[in-house]
Amino acid sequence: MGYRLSNEKFNKLLDGLKGEYKIYAPIRFPKRGRFSDTDLIRYGEINKVEDVVWIEKSNYSPKEIVFPITQTLFYFTEDEFKESMVHNKKILIFLRPCDINGMRRLDTIFLNNGPIKDVYYERLREKVKFVMMECKDGFENCFCVSTNSNYTQDYSIAVRFTSNEVFCELKDESFQQFFSNLGTEMNFKPEYIEENSVKVQLPEVDKITTEFFNHDMWKEYSKRCIGCGRCNMACITCSCFTNSDIAYEENPNAGERRRVWAGCHIDKFTDMAGGHSFRQDYSSRMRFKTMHKIYDYKKRFGEHMCVGCGRCDDICPEYISFSNCINKVSKTLKEDESNAQ
Amino acid sequence: MSMDLNVKAIKKNAFRITKVRGKTALRIRVPGGLIEAKHLQAVKEIAEQYGDGTVHITIRQGFEIPGIPFEKMDEVNQKIAQMIKEVEIDNGVDIDNAKKGYPASGTRNISACIGNEVCPFANYNTAKLAQRIEREVFPNDYHVKIAVTGCPNDCIKAHMQDFGIIGMADTQYERDRCVSCEACVKNCSLRVTGALIMHNGKVRKDERRCVGCGECVLTCPTAAWSRNPEKFYKLVIMGRTGKKNPRLAQPFLEWVDEETIIKVIKNTYEYIDKYIDRSLPKEHVGYIVDRTGYQVFKEYALKGVVLGPKARVAEHINFGGYLYERDGFMK
Structure with missing residues (x-):
């Protein structure tokens, strides 16, 4: 079922939803960007449709809603502990098909990677429903078509924003009550992007051998990458974290166990007890990330991890392009194959 | 003829x-x-x-x-x-x-670094501020040199001017966005003043050590650090070259807003008008300050200025530099 709502009516819809839901969308933080007088666009709670930034790609993904950057798991004193709480509202997220497909990768890692589910992820994730933002044209650096992430049916509502009205497709009947008496009923089906200007040739995973891990193609990244980890932080599918116990300053006998995001490009990622550390060379970090996104995840779970949102390319201060890297992998494998024959 | x-x-x-x-x-x-x-x-x-x-x-x-x-x-x-x-x-x-043609030449061209239209480090649009200052002070016969620079790197050499305006970023930290990568801490300690330290996996800033360069914002991978959209400036004064006492400009104000900068500069023109030695063909403002002393200048410069809560004013200034007549080669 479809609806056509003026922005005003859509705001009434949001008002109705706010009672039950925390509503997240990409929003603008004016002058909070990396460079002075630039804006930051990232996920945050919205109050009205005008808050939603739908004409630009967000700098960061929506993963922080279900996988907070900093999360306290439990608090402890000398002889007892108490698990942290989460809010009691449901969560509605406005996001594009690439990110919905990215959320499935996060689900795989946190919920279906072995016998134990990550309860801290699950307790937020189970509250979530998706509002898919139609994405017909994509943005710079997007290559979702190459990763089959341009399309999804996993949403409760799909929306097309225009300057003054919103077209909605309603798939989840639990939202029907919020729409009644608001807009004009109509047939609306979202459209999907069919072609990106960036195209990626994903490698065939069974062609990748352990020798390839030492291939010369990685070498250039040892000088180009600076190990800042922006790519990890912006990525919808990077899901690494690290736990640490924090002893409170005023009374070190009380504290908390906290987990925060970690990134394979960032120092300390491989630190071990005793001071041992791997992948000191930045090219090996680039290789590790690349192989996770387009090799071992696929071997284990049947689809590639990278969804082609291109945020890593958007954010890299050194102009390292991940899509170019993937193409280099595929090309190098082909060349090596033909050389061997 | x-x-x-x-x-x-x-x-x-x-x-x-x-x-x-x-x-x-x-x-x-x-x-x-x-x-x-x-x-x-x-x-x-x-x-x-x-x-x-x-x-x-x-x-x-x-x-x-x-x-x-x-x-x-x-x-x-x-x-x-x-x-x-x-x-x-x-x-x-x-x-x-x-x-x-030009109606005056005493107050020199207001120079600026390339600023934040281009440079990642700059904390504001320097050309725009320079053009505003031009509008506020020119034409004027008094010999005053003013330059504006986007950040404490001071590429325009604001420290060689009578008035050097340096952009300051009031960086703000969103603790929950911090992933403890320490990029800001390491960078601040290597390239700036070491105003940041790690404590319990998060960053602490020593406000007194912070020079407002904004490097922490540039290095942060998660946008845990961002700039307060409000603009702040540092004003260094009375730097000069010349044949008597070359010296770098010294900090007079910091964490002040644009209106304060403008007002102080305009007040200074009145100060010059009152104290300039008219027996000389011209007198640079720095030498007038040398004669009256910093406290007299300060009082005049801050007339009618309402300083914001973050603002700091130098109590005393030791201008230093070296005196040709007392340096090693003339003794």
């Missing part, structure tokens, strides 16, 4: 007395070091038609066109009129008649 020239009037008109008898040089102002490229055409034409075909790019970011015969000054002023109109008058600078 022998040449009979009013040298003082000529100098005031931004023409200079040169070593070549009969030849002058025109100094063209470029406030903020930024103009539309089309104006280069006028510069080229004046140099080729009236000058010796060369253009000197001045340290203050203006153009100096040498080899112009004094008798061609009026024609040259006609030629530069359109640029004066567009660059100065259209910017709000109080000039009656562009066709008469």
